Amino acid sequence: MSGGPGLPQERRLVTAVPGPESQARLARKQSLVADGVGNALPVFVAEAGGGVLVDVDGNSLIDLASGIAVTTVGNAAPAVVRRVHEQVDAFTHTCFMVTPYDGYVDVCAELADLTPGGHAKKSALFNSGAEAVENAVKIARVATGRDAVGVFDHAYHGRTNLTMAMTAKNMPYKHGFGPFAGEVYRAPLSYPFRDGLSGDEAAARAVDVLDKQVGADNLACVVIEPILGEGGFVVPAPGFLPALASWCRERGVVFIADEIQSGFCRTGDWFACDHEDVVPDLVTTAKGMAGGLPLAAVTGRAELMDSVHAGGLGGTYGGNPVACAAALGAIEEMRTHDLPARARAVGERIRGHLEKLRAEHPVVADIRGRGAMMAIELCVPGTTEPDAARAAAVNAACHRAGVVTLTCGTWGNVFRFLPPLATTDDLLDEAFAVVAEAFTATA
Structure with missing residues (x-):
């Protein structure tokens, strides 16, 4: 069979x-x-x-x-299988940082086209969602010259040391694995079932915590899942995300949307941010992007992405050619079948x-x-x-x-x-x- x-x-x-x-x-x-x-x-x-x-x-x-x-x-999926077979027949790896290949660049072109916003965008490819989140924070820190990272109650961002610090839930993700990376601060999320607040009210509450406990001048970025994943599929009240993104923009804080679970058609649009026309500065993606093969990305404003020195981003397997072929096949399936x-x-x-x-x-x-x-x-x-x-x-x-x-x-x-x-x-x-x-x- x-x-x-x-x-x-x-x-x-x-x-x-x-x-x-x-x-x-x-x-x-x-x-x-x-x-x-x-x-x-x-x-x-x-x-x-x-x-x-x-x-x-x-x-x-x-x-x-x-x-x-x-x-x-x-x-x-047929397009994924076809493209993966074609790529495996050609070559399985060179390391993009050693000798580049078209598949990596083609995936970056698709990400520039599909992610929210019409501005000039660039991407860097990685293996896992946690890697993408960690590299997004690195980019934000270099671009702003600031250290602090704002995250939210009930968040899940990964299992590396920094992303464990950013994740809210102790068991099983954090228990016994500390000490964790510093300069991570947690604000209250909009959780309509439990707090009964409007989006604007919940955003004002979150901003107040970030202002008082961290200070906008110290914040490199705010990282948020537009719809929580592991934290319970919480959909923030309407207006929460736009208000938060606006506050970040006014204060020079990089707004990072973690679309690792919610991206690539899952929520009924290409990205969950699209539902309220929120345009993040950086977007992290993984999971549904490559039809089951390990691939992740940070995509964002070209000037932010280019703030990191040459060699500061990458990884041996990041943007592996077979995984890139799978992503191009998955995106083909998404478009073909709407x-x-x-x-x-x-x-x-x-x-x-x-x-x-x-x-x-x-x-x-x-x-x-x-x-x-x-x-x-x-x-x-x-x-x-x-x-x-x-x-x-x-x-x-x-x-x-x-x-x-x-x-x-x-x-x-x-x-x-x-x-x-x-x-x-x-x-x-x-x-x-x-x-x-x-x-x-x-x-």
Whole structure:
């Protein structure tokens, strides 16, 4: 058998999940892979395509995770496969810093065209989202001559030392790994379900903290996810992001949008910032950009990007030619199939299912998100007290029934739904019927 889009798009259970073959391989994994590398669902995947994952026991699982927003165009999308094969046949690596190649420059051209704003832009390519965030901060510090970095409650920016400092959640991302990088300051985010503030009110609160605790003259940059990822898919109240970006612009603070999880069609537009016409100075991207291959980028105003001395940005594998080919294939798929529109349609369909769920289960306290980046927050009915235990129970029930789901949020009480945009409507409907059954079974 072969994976890719030709794989039957169905949920099929032939064993328990995980099945005996996965369990046998899990035992081998436990003897060879560090315990610190966990698994949300311990099934070993043999092939994948469209909206399904097929494990080594022959179970076909509906994928509502996309490898945490990576396989937006689906696994093994045709244009990605074609371009990767062509590139592998030519060469796999030279290191762009040694001898350059067109693929890297072609990806930078696409980023200049697609990211928000009509100004002159340049990019630098890296391997992971954390690398991109860390390099964006480096660029901002050189460009401004300042040191301080402003971040927000519930943020997630990565697992390197600097990005751990920027990340809000202790367990499992920061616990025991300190001391962390200094000059990182945290401000309150707009969290409409919990603070009830308008966007302007929440922005004024955040700016007040940054002004008083740091001082705008000391801030190199403010880094924010336009829609939070690991922090719970929180969508700031309308006006929050524009007000924050305006404050940064007036005070010479570099405004950095971390679009690593929300970028590349996921929210129903090319980037989440586009929903309120926010134009960041720098944008970090990764995840959905390259159809499953490791690639990340910092894209921004040409004068900011050029502030760093030659040799100050880069990395051995950054902008690897095969990953660049995959990105060009993924972007081709996004354009050919109008995936922003598809994400909007997927979001409407998911929201309909979630509204029915909330009507039947008062533990569903909030529905939020945009496009194919949707979430529900679970709380003890009639309160805002997080119900992480119920989230864990529902999550386990979904896994047993053959649907791959993910929880997230500062308190572990949020479900995030990230289906590949190649998923069919029928498959989505079946997946959310399983989710509804899991809520009923755990009531």
